[in-house]
Amino acid sequence: MPLAFIFIGILLIVSGIKNTLTGPNGLGATLANDLTGAGSFWYWIVGLGSVGALGYNDDLKPISRAMLMLILVVFVVSNNGVWKKFQDAFAAPSASNANPAPSTPAPSTGNGFLPIPNSPSGNNTFDLFNIPGLLSPGG
Numbered sequence: 001m002p003l004a005f006i007f008i009g010i011l012l013i014v015s016g017i018k019n020t021l022t023g024p025n026g027l028g029a030t031l032a033n034d035l036t037g038a039g040s041f042w043y044w045i046v047g048l049g050s051v052g053a054l055g056y057n058d059d060l061k062p063i064s065r066a067m068l069m070l071i072l073v074v075f076v077v078s079n080n081g082v083w084k085k086f087q088d089a090f091a092a093p094s095a096s097n098a099n100p101a102p103s104t105p106a107p108s109t110g111n112g113f114l115p116i117p118n119s120p121s122g123n124n125t126f127d128l129f130n131i132p133g134l135l136s137p138g139g
Contacts, residue, residue, distance in 0.1 A: 011027075012027075015027045047071075048068075048071070051064055051067045051068055051071070052064065052068065054067070055068075
């Protein structure tokens, strides 16, 4: 359980840093759309939880495991399930992805280093082996 809280905390921190917690396409709106309304994940959560809860009774453990295996088989074999999505991922690119729009490249200094705007040292590139103050105590 502590790992789940750590994962959720990291997810919220990263989403907060990227400023994607709120808004129409933010984390909150996405979770609300996934967990509410028709066709939401609540049906799956309740269904899998109830089948898994049957396994806590020792007499019903084999039935619970058989039902969970049946659900897994249905996921894999169904027409729009895991197997179909797996095949689609390795299929030829669709027309919308065949010719993606060109992206604007980041400005380059031509030397392969990352540009750093407004650097206090006047050197506007990041060089891992030439960080001021890292190798020499005087800076």
